[in-house]
Each structure stands twice: as structure tokens, then as C-alpha cells.
Amino acid sequence: METVLTIAGSDSLAGGGLQADLKTFEELNVFGVSAITSLINVDPTGIQSHVLSADLLSEQLDSTLSQLPIRFAKIGLIGNFSNLLVIIKKLMNTDIKLIVDPVLFFKEGAHYFQKVYTDAMKSLLLPVAYLVTPNLEEAAFLSNVSKLETKDDVQQAAQKIQALGCPNVVIKCGSRFPGDTAYNYLLTESGEHWFETPKLAVTTTDGAGCTFSAAITALLARNYALVDAVQLATRFVYLGIQAGIPISPHLGSVWQGAYRQKEVHP
Numbered sequence: 001m002e003t004v005l006t007i008a009g010s011d012s013l014a015g016g017g018l019q020a021d022l023k024t025f026e027e028l029n030v031f032g033v034s035a036i037t038s039l040i041n042v043d044p045t046g047i048q049s050h051v052l053s054a055d056l057l058s059e060q061l062d063s064t065l066s067q068l069p070i071r072f073a074k075i076g077l078i079g080n081f082s083n084l085l086v087i088i089k090k091l092m093n094t095d096i097k098l099i100v101d102p103v104l105f106f107k108e109g110a111h112y113f114q115k116v117y118t119d120a121m122k123s124l125l126l127p128v129a130y131l132v133t134p135n136l137e138e139a140a141f142l143s144n145v146s147k148l149e150t151k152d153d154v155q156q157a158a159q160k161i162q163a164l165g166c167p168n169v170v171i172k173c174g175s176r177f178p179g180d181t182a183y184n185y186l187l188t189e190s191g192e193h194w195f196e197t198p199k200l201a202v203t204t205t206d207g208a209g210c211t212f213s214a215a216i217t218a219l220l221a222r223n224y225a226l227v228d229a230v231q232l233a234t235r236f237v238y239l240g241i242q243a244g245i246p247i248s249p250h251l252g253s254v255w256q257g258a259y260r261q262k263e264v265h266p
């Protein structure tokens, strides 16, 4: 069985973050290990974040990378500039393929990141990544395209993000995009693909982005082609949102077990 690594924050409500990643890995038949960057608490007042030290992150990365044959790693919430530098230092001269979920704009509440951090994400992390999976707000931020309201806007933003040095980009249009359809747009060096599902009128989308990106990571580790991995990840997260766990009138978590229950697996 393939071992995949998530470098992410902990979300105590377990919708997103490393909990979502590890559950998704388990459901998709890869063995998940983790390096924790930070602890996040989501409550009705917003998000509280506690970033772990660079030394603690470094030790976890050494432990996993030195003892396990890892070919794919997913990077979620990093939290600050020093932890971003640790990740770059440990991973850039390896053959590990990096799937980066930027986690700059949360739907669970507002959170501010320093410019030195967001600049480093653009100039240091994306150029060494294999795939980046921004949500609509992150895509607008990374591409400097102010409004993503049409499919043309999304295509243009993906091209600009690709130009930062990451060969493959998936923009998750999700609930933020106008209309009744939830789109994912994949741009690779050899072409483009749209994936779509009906938009669900539910609040159980905490963890949707993490789950989607983790599903792609697991499937790539199982040698799926990127297009097929994005296709199946779209289905996996759709079912997870549909069967999600409501927490408050505004918030609920994706349930990663939905795909196992609904689909027949050979």
C-alpha cells in the first residue's frame, strides 16, 4: 500500500485539516501519515489559530520522510513564513510530488496571513509544486484577477497561476461561483478540463476543499492519471457534502465515508 503524507493544520471539528485528509486517505486505500503545522479552532465567533514552532514541524517531517517511502505529499494550512521555509527546505530536493491546497481564505471565518507568507507561497512553494488546488477566492488572490464570475475569468486565472511555476492547477469554483452548478476547472500543460456537479444547497462544506485535494493526492499515489483523479475526487467530495454532519445553522462538516457507502467498489 502507498504511504502519503499530509502537512496540515488540525481542525478540532474535524471537517477540514489533517483530520479530513487522513480520513480521505483511509477511504481511498492509501496509508496516511501527518506533520502538523498548527491547531485551528472554529467556533461561531470565527477561527482561532495556533501555529506550531518550526522545530516541531521539522522533527515531524524528519521522522516521516526518513522512515517511509513517500512519493506524494499534500500541503494544506502551513500558517507562517518560517514553517513554509521548513517545508521548502525539506521537500524541494526530493522526488516527492507536492499537491498544494493554499488555504488562504476559509469559508469558516476570516483569517489574516502576513504578506511575507503569501508572497513566499507564490514565489517559493508554487514553483516546486506538482498541483495547486485554490478555491475561488484563493485563485483570485494568486492570479491578481479581481473577479472570477465567468468561466473565462476562471480560465484566465488558472493560466496566471500556472505561470507562477506550477504545471497543474485546479480551481474549485464551489459555492462561491454564480449559478446552480459546482465547477472544478483543471489546467495542465497539455490541456484543460471542466468537471461539474449540481450545487448542493447545504452548509456541510467545512472540509470540502481539503477533502477534494486529499482525494486527488490519494488517487495520484495509486497511479490514477491526473484527469481521472480529479474526476473521482469531484464525486467523492460531492457525496461527502451531501451526507455531511450539520453543526450549526451556518456550518457543518463533510463526511468522508459517504463514497464508501454509496458506491459499489470492485
Ligand SMILES: Nc1ncnc2c1ncn2[C@@H]1O[C@H](COP(=O)(O)OP(=O)(O)O)[C@@H](O)[C@H]1O
Pocket: 105, 106, 107, 134, 135, 136, 172, 173, 174, 175, 176, 182, 183, 184, 197, 198, 199, 200, 201, 202, 205, 207, 208, 209, 210, 212, 234, 237, 238, 241
Ligand atoms: N455547494 C456545493 N455543492 C456541490 N459541491 C460543492 C459545493 N461547495 C463545494 N463543493 C465541492 O467542494 C469542493 C471544494 O470547494 P470549496 O468549498 O469552494 O473549496 P474550499 O473548501 O477550499 O473553500 C469543490 O471542488 C466542489 O466540488
Ligand SMILES: Cc1ncc(COP(=O)(O)O)c(N)n1
Pocket: 008, 009, 010, 011, 015, 016, 017, 018, 040, 076, 077, 103, 106, 107, 108, 205, 206, 207, 208, 209, 210, 211
Ligand atoms: C486546519 C484546517 N485547514 C484548512 C481548513 C479549511 O478547510 P476547507 O477549505 O476544506 O473547508 C480547516 N477548516 N482547518
